[in-house]
Amino acid sequence: GQLAHQNLSAWMIDVIRHAMNGSQERELSLAELSWWAVRNQVADALPEAVLRRSLGLRAEKIRSMYRESDIVPGEQTATIILKQRTKNLAPLPHAHQQNPPQEKTVVSIAVDPESPAQYLQRQKSQREEMPVYTRWVKTQKCMTCGNQADDPHHIIGHGLGGMGTKADDLFVIPLCRKCHSELHAGVKDFEEKHGSQLLLLIRFLMHARNSGVLKWKA
Incomplete structure (x- = not known):
């Protein structure tokens, strides 16, 4: 249910915050969340809106109807841009494992x-x-x-x-x-x-x- 999702989200934020700076005293920034997601090769799981904000891109306008002139050929998503900018970044060791652990040791x-x-x-x-x-x-x-x-x-x-x-x-x-x-x-x-x-x-x-x-x- 909604409460279980909220509890799981709060726990996940604590785990990421601890991995980033070892402290639960301050809020997790979008930049830290994106960095952690890239290092752990799970950036695809982040919403497009979150990635656009962390990259400083303008929010994407959602329209009920699109004209042909509104469509920009080859326009890249925030996920693609983030991957291009971080393609030379070495992933964490466990990201190469075929069977990563299912639970995070906390x-x-x-x-x-x-x-x-x-x-x-x-x-x-x-x-x-x-x-x-x-x-x-x-x-x-x-x-x-x-x-x-x-x-x-x-x-x-x-x-x-x-x-x-x-x-x-x-x-x-x-x-x-x-x-x-x-x-x-x-x-x-x-x-x-x-x-x-x-x-x-x-x-x-x-x-x-x-x-x-x-x-x-x-």
């Missing part, structure tokens, strides 16, 4: 057995925020009913989170608005009906890992 989890913090008597609680991951979670199916998800639900109870603090963004599951409201109306009744939130979380983490969206790094 989160990597590293293991540091030598971390100094493990020796502290009182360790400082730190909440991890991963907006790229939570945007992707919203594009998935609801864990309880299978419909399109609306929200990334942060696990409540079970020792996660704290007073006025949500659980880490890693500890989320996709829920539709109806199931999300049902959970907050009564956690006990929800878990008796659908199973423990922790079990749902483990199942979803396995899905994210098997999809290549989460990647463990030892």
Whole structure:
């Protein structure tokens, strides 16, 4: 539906923005979007109007009827012009693969057995925020009913989170608005009906890992 398309678009913009400058703090420009599309050989997927704006070309007038004098022989589209200007640009390595990965790895989890913090008597609680991951979670199916998800639900109870603090963004599951409201109306009744939130979380983490969206790094 429209909401799923909006969530997917927002997640894709975050991924491109992170690939371009490693930051989700500012808006993605048309020039950056076009550059990324060329480097990844997907410029054909961009709308003609977007390419014309990024190239500084005048917007194409759409008419209900055309006279013969309006037709310019050999007039090039913005896509063709962009390809001509960037024909000597080397594509990214994965663009040559016959079977590119279907999912973009958006989160990597590293293991540091030598971390100094493990020796502290009182360790400082730190909440991890991963907006790229939570945007992707919203594009998935609801864990309880299978419909399109609306929200990334942060696990409540079970020792996660704290007073006025949500659980880490890693500890989320996709829920539709109806199931999300049902959970907050009564956690006990929800878990008796659908199973423990922790079990749902483990199942979803396995899905994210098997999809290549989460990647463990030892």
